[in-house]
Amino acid sequence: MGRVNKSCCFAFLQFAVILYFSSAIVAGQGLAVNQRTNAGTAFRIAGTVVSSLTGTPLGKTRVSLTDTANRKNTAFLITADDGHFVFTAVPRGKYSVQGAKIGFLTAAYEQHEEFSTAIVTGTDFNTENLVLRLTPLAFISGKVIDESGELVRNAQVHLYVDNQQGGRRRTVRINTVTTDDQGYYEFSGLFPANYFISVSAKPWYTVPSFSTAGNGFASPPSVPSSLDVAYPTTYNNGATDSQAATPIAIQGGDHLQVDLHLSPVPILHLTFRVPQTEEPQGISTPLFERRVFDSPEYVSVEGVQQISPGVFELAGIPAGKYTARFPDPKGQGQLSSEISLRQDGQEIDATQGEASATVKVTVKMPGNQSPSPQINIMLQDSHRQVLGFQAIDPAGEVELSNIPAGKYRILVNSPKGIYSVVRTISAGVESAGHELNVAAGSSVSVTVVLGLGLVGVQGFVKRGDKPASGVMVALIPIEQRSHVEMYRRDQSDSDGSFLLPAVIPGNYTLIAVEDAWGFQWQQPDVLNRYLRHGQNLTIGELMTATVHLPEAVQVQPR
Numbered sequence: 250m251g252r253v254n255k256s257c258c259f260a261f262l263q264f265a266v267i268l269y270f271s272s273a274i275v276a277g278q279g280l281a282v283n284q285r286t287n288a289g290t291a292f293r294i295a296g297t298v299v300s301s302l303t304g305t306p307l308g309k310t311r312v313s314l315t316d317t318a319n320r321k322n323t324a325f326l327i328t329a330d331d332g333h334f335v336f337t338a339v340p341r342g343k344y345s346v347q348g349a350k351i352g353f354l355t356a357a358y359e360q361h362e363e364f365s366t367a368i369v370t371g372t373d374f375n376t377e378n379l380v381l382r383l384t385p386l387a388f389i390s391g392k393v394i395d396e397s398g399e400l401v402r403n404a405q406v407h408l409y410v411d412n413q414q415g416g417r418r419r420t421v422r423i424n425t426v427t428t429d430d431q432g433y434y435e436f437s438g439l440f441p442a443n444y445f446i447s448v449s450a451k452p453w454y455t456v457p458s459f460s461t462a463g464n465g466f467a468s469p470p471s472v473p474s475s476l477d478v479a480y481p482t483t484y485n486n487g488a489t490d491s492q493a494a495t496p497i498a499i500q501g502g503d504h505l506q507v508d509l510h511l512s513p514v515p516i517l518h519l520t521f522r523v524p525q526t527e528e529p530q531g532i533s534t535p536l537f538e539r540r541v542f543d544s545p546e547y548v549s550v551e552g553v554q555q556i557s558p559g560v561f562e563l564a565g566i567p568a569g570k571y572t573a574r575f576p577d578p579k580g581q582g583q584l585s586s587e588i589s590l591r592q593d594g595q596e597i598d599a600t601q602g603e604a605s606a607t608v609k610v611t612v613k614m615p616g617n618q619s620p621s622p623q624i625n626i627m628l629q630d631s632h633r634q635v636l637g638f639q640a641i642d643p644a645g646e647v648e649l650s651n652i653p654a655g656k657y658r659i660l661v662n663s664p665k666g667i668y669s670v671v672r673t674i675s676a677g678v679e680s681a682g683h684e685l686n687v688a689a690g691s692s693v694s695v696t697v698v699l700g701l702g703l704v705g706v707q708g709f710v711k712r713g714d715k716p717a718s719g720v721m722v723a724l725i726p727i728e729q730r731s732h733v734e735m736y737r738r739d740q741s742d743s744d745g746s747f748l749l750p751a752v753i754p755g756n757y758t759l760i761a762v763e764d765a766w767g768f769q770w771q772q773p774d775v776l777n778r779y780l781r782h783g784q785n786l787t788i789g790e791l792m793t794a795t796v797h798l799p800e801a802v803q804v805q806p807r
Contacts, residue, residue: 292370295335296379298328298348302501306332307383310350317343317367335377343367343742346381353383354440354501359719361766362414364740366719374743385502390435393428393448393509395480400432401511404450408436409542411443411496415733416723416771419633420445420491420542439503443496445542446485448509452478455516478513479551481567482541485509490569491541516551517590519563521575521599535599536574537566543632545572566590575599582607582651604690605651608637610659611696612645613674615790620645623665626697628657628685635660654689659697660734667702667751669735674698681728702751704788706737708798709745710761716745717804721765724749725780727756733771745801754790758783761802768807779805 298310308330316322328334345367349355357365358381368376389408393401408424428434436446456476484494485507497507521535534553538545551565567590574585586602610626626647627638636657637649660683661668670683674696687693706724710717724737737749741761760783762770770776782805786796 290341291338292341293335293337293377294339294344294346294368294370294379295333295377296346296381298332298334298350298381298383300353301382301384306330307348307350307353308332310334310348310353310383312381313345313347313349314339315345315347317345334381339370339376341370343369343746346379348381348383350383353385354438356381356383359740361719361721361740364721364738366740367742369742369744369746371744376743384441386437387439387441387499387501387503387505388435388437389439389444389446389497389499389505389507390433391507391509392432393434393450393511394432395452395510396512400428401448401450402428402430402432404428404432404434404448404509404511406434406509407447407449409445409447411445413767413769415738416765416769416776418769421544422541422546439499441499441501443498445491445494445496446507446509447482447491447494447541448480448511449482450480450511452480452513455479455513474515477516477564479516479565479567480511481514481569483509483511489567514567515593516565517568517595518593519566519590519595519597520556520560521563521597522560523599535563535597537571538574539569539571540632544634545632568592573597573602575602577604583653585653603654605653606687606689606691606693608649608652608685608687609692609694610641610647610649611694612641612647613696613698614645615699615701621663621665623663624668624699625662627660627662628652629660630655630657638662652687654687654691657685657687658731659683659685659695661697661699667753668699669702669732669753670697671700671729671753671755672698683729683732700753700755700790702753703793704752704754705795706749706752706759706786706788706798707795708747708759709801710741710747710804711745711801712804716743717741717761717763718743718745720745720761720763720804721770722747722749722759722761722802723765723770724752724757724759725776725783726753727758727785729755730776748795752788754788754792756785756787758785759798759802760784761804762807763804764807 294314298307299305300307308328310328311325312328312334313323313325314336326334346358359366370376393404395401406426407422409420409422411420424436426434454476455478481489483489485497486495488494537548539548548566550563553561553563556562570589572585573588574583577584582605584602584604612620612624614620620641622640622643625638625640628636636652639647639649641647659670661670672679672681685695710720710722718741720741722739722741726732726735729735735753737752739747739749741747758780760779762779784802
């Protein structure tokens with residue numbers, strides 16, 4: 250059926266509104282979809298809504314039925330106490346079935362990630378014994394407690410999830426809340442997964458000290474070391490580094506209490522020098538970032554002040570490993586360097602480090618069309634962090650500045666279509682792919698050739714000679730394996746059918762894998778095993794229609 254259409258959820262809120270398929274719809278346990286449908290073409294879609302944990306039937310659940318060919322054609326009903334639902338007089342077609350109930354995650358039939366299985370009606374299909382499973386919502390709550398056992402208000406509590414969707418594993422932040430005046434926090438509506446929690450806060454009593462020198466800055470005359478402290482970012486197991494954090498396993502319906510305990514550490518006082526030709530008022534606070542799981546996050550500092558001509562002091566950052574970014578004294582972007590902060594009084598050389606680069610990208614549209622100003626170019630680093638998101642100008646060009654040295658993928662975003670970089674041209678050399686190597690302090694110019702996804706790929710999945718539903722179908726580019734944005738996926742419907750939309754021109758291998766949801770199938774050795782038994786196909790640059798595969802794709806075991 251493809252991706253679950255989030256707009257369908259709106260139907261659940263329309264308690265008293267009944268939409269129409271082609272004539273009157275009667276809400277109720279025996280909902281009539283089309284009163285004029287004759288018996289030869291009318292079918293029933295029926296089943297039971299149950300808890301995914303216990304199998305207990307769920308009464309008073311809203312169940313919607315949506316025509317996938319025209320999503321405006323939607324009907325809904327409320328299940329009986331035994332969880333049973335039935336839609337009658339349903340025309341021949343393909344339908345999405347979705348359930349919603351307070352205290353449970355809204356889900357479509359056999360939903361995995363953003364995909365689900367649509368129900369196909371017809372004389373050859375049994376559509377009256379569906380089991381629609383809903384997972385109870387989970388919660389994590391707790392309190393933030395300081396070293397004296399006092400509750401910490403206004404602390405920032407961050408929630409991370411160990412995400413394995415799309416065949417890759419990546420831990421990302423998904424929510425941040427602030428503790429209330431009782432030091433309490435809560436994350437609700439969680440789905441089963443592994444989570445991490447961290448807390449950032451400042452001691453209410455802290456008074457950071459600065460060195461005193463005849464510089465005109467007001468400084469406390471003397472601050473006890475017990476007040477010159479900070480709380481390091483602290484994880485649910487007490488670790489202060491994400492690499493040492495332990496996951497919290499959440500199952501459906503869990504209500505876990507996780508209290509977070511903070512302990513202060515001495516604030517480091519760091520010094521850095523700048524060229525004395527630079528005016529003091531032109532000094533900006535250095536930026537510090539550290540890697541938290543799979544993404545960089547900025548770290549705040551208490552402040553910066555001048556302690557002598559050309560020498561500045563920074564206070565308020567705990568010990569640890571950081572990437573420091575300073576303005577380039579030559580006025581050309583930024584200097585960045587990896588540093589390990591270990592001791593008070595440590596000096597950072599703000600004039601050393603790798604200079605940032607400038608990347609100029611010229612866009613060449615498919616079919617030599619004129620470039621659209623609604624095309625955005627961005628760079629993605631090896632950690633999948635996006636840099637330099639910017640729209641092209643009328644000439645089809647864009648200049649991205651302050652780009653650190655490294656290897657990047659050039660990505661495209663546009664509301665006007667699904668594009669991907671299929672070739673690059675640099676220094677007169679054309680190559681397939683979208684990778685770009687950026688050297689420190691360089692000025693790079695590259696032309697990117699875009700492909701537009703206009704073609705659909707439609708077919709069937711079989712297990713032997715029988716249709717296979719609920720199977721992950723993936724289309725993998727052969728020459729551009731690193732082009733994850735060119736991958737296309739779907740989940741097979743109840744008749745084994747699938748549709749992969751907006752395919753970029755190129756050579757592909759099509760695979761169907763059993764039980765691949767939440768599984769790291771993109772690992773090279775695993776993916777290679779599936780590709781050896783897949784179907785190869787080519788999407789030409791002039792193709793625009795949907796491709797109907799003559800042979801079914803055979804399911805491969807996980």
